[in-house]
Amino acid sequence: MLKNFLVTFLFTLLILIPIAIAIDIAEKVDNFLQHPNLGLSEIVNDYYINFTIYYTNTFMPLALFLAVILFTTKLSNNTEIIAINNAKVSFVRFLYPYFVGATLVTFLSLLMNHFVVPNSSKTRKKFEQEYLASNTQQQEFKFVNDFSLQLTDSTYIFIKSFNTDNNSGYDFTTEVYDGLQLKSKLVADYITFNPKDSVFSLTNWRLRKLYDKRDFISSGNKIDTLFNFTPKDLIYKSALSQEMPSPELINFIDVSQKRGVKNLNAYLVELHKRTSLPIASYILTLIAVCLAFRKRRGGTGVNLAIGVGLMFVYVFLLKISEVLGAVAGVNSLLYVWMPNMMFAIVASYLFYHARK
Structure with missing residues (x-):
């Protein structure tokens, strides 16, 4: 039988x-x-x-x-x-x-x-x-707009728009908190990701650090820095879940929950x-x-x-x-x-x- x-x-x-x-x-x-x-x-x-x-x-x-x-x-x-x-x-x-x-x-x-x-x-x-x-479907995966992400318990990032095709965006902000107290804020007009060395380049950046009695403000034309995320982390499309083996998908969900994805x-x-x-x-x-x-x-x-x-x-x-x-x-x-x-x-x- x-x-x-x-x-x-x-x-x-x-x-x-x-x-x-x-x-x-x-x-x-x-x-x-x-x-x-x-x-x-x-x-x-x-x-x-x-x-x-x-x-x-x-x-x-x-x-x-x-x-x-x-x-x-x-x-x-x-x-x-x-x-x-x-x-x-x-x-x-x-x-x-x-x-x-x-x-x-x-x-x-x-x-x-x-x-x-x-x-x-x-x-x-x-x-x-x-x-x-x-073309509409291609654009859906190409651009990320008005995105926020919690990298750690104290660090948050905000991006107005990011193009995942050329790894660049504009209106980038990162804020670091100590509890509810803002400790520093870094703002840049443009942000670019270099996949070779995983470095982010910030253009027209401004940094403000807050202390008890004074603030420290600095700015510049360009600066290279590291962040605990990649452009892939900015894309939250349900279709992408079908491309992840279950161990990778479980890890992605766990990391995203810690980062405060709603x-x-x-x-x-x-x-x-x-x-x-x-x-x-x-x-x-x-x-x-x-x-x-x-x-x-x-x-x-x-x-x-x-x-x-x-x-x-x-x-x-x-x-x-x-x-x-x-x-x-x-x-x-x-x-x-x-x-x-x-x-x-x-x-x-x-x-x-x-x-x-």
Whole structure:
């Protein structure tokens, strides 16, 4: 049973992936033709290989769900489940091969979600920004406006505008506090980052140090200094979280929280989703078996219709939970796991009746 079940799962997955690739090619062929220097090997190696990795991981729970319905319906139509029941095999024991297969898929999906897909997404996202993104989307990642950041417990920076493409900005301010008391303030008209030596160059700078009885004020045309941040730390876009392996993403969230970044829920949603979606394989497997183990009039078609309908409901709830979980001030963990909890209740109800 396990062997045939996994074969059905791979077959279902291999059907879904070419469909996704064909649809994507139809949508983006005009974009490819707009770049005469873009070769076929670059499209395949930089984009579609990574596209396949991403959607293979995305379709795993769906393919598993459909595979369980197809395989179990086939067993039911061939009256093999009746023979298993007559042999006094319990429903729990009947589920063993399914959950062994679901465990294999879950571990593979966890590995891909936390490590493989983020690294693959870096290359895919870079290709999309260079060849497929509109000018508006490119500008969104290029400029950072009205940004503030807490570097340490006592040091804060403020930037009016920063261009992450050429690593330069204007209206830069850094303030150092001792508790609530301002100790120094450095202001510059322009700031430039040199990635070779990680040094910031400040142009038209003015420094004011505050003491108990007097202030010290100095200024100059240009000065090189070090700060505990890089231009990458200025970009807080939820799409960037998809490019970070989980250890890097956890470290990024931890550092950002210490720096006083107000809303990191979009990053927390991405982190929690990498675990919740693979774990959903167990819940969806149980629901699929409970729906398909009984022989129905209409056979595979009815079971598939019910299964696809439930998958649409699950994906719909998943998208809603992601949007709501990214809102500031809410518990992102609870929202991300909410579709799993709701479907776990449905699975428990179906299991209770199926076992009888």
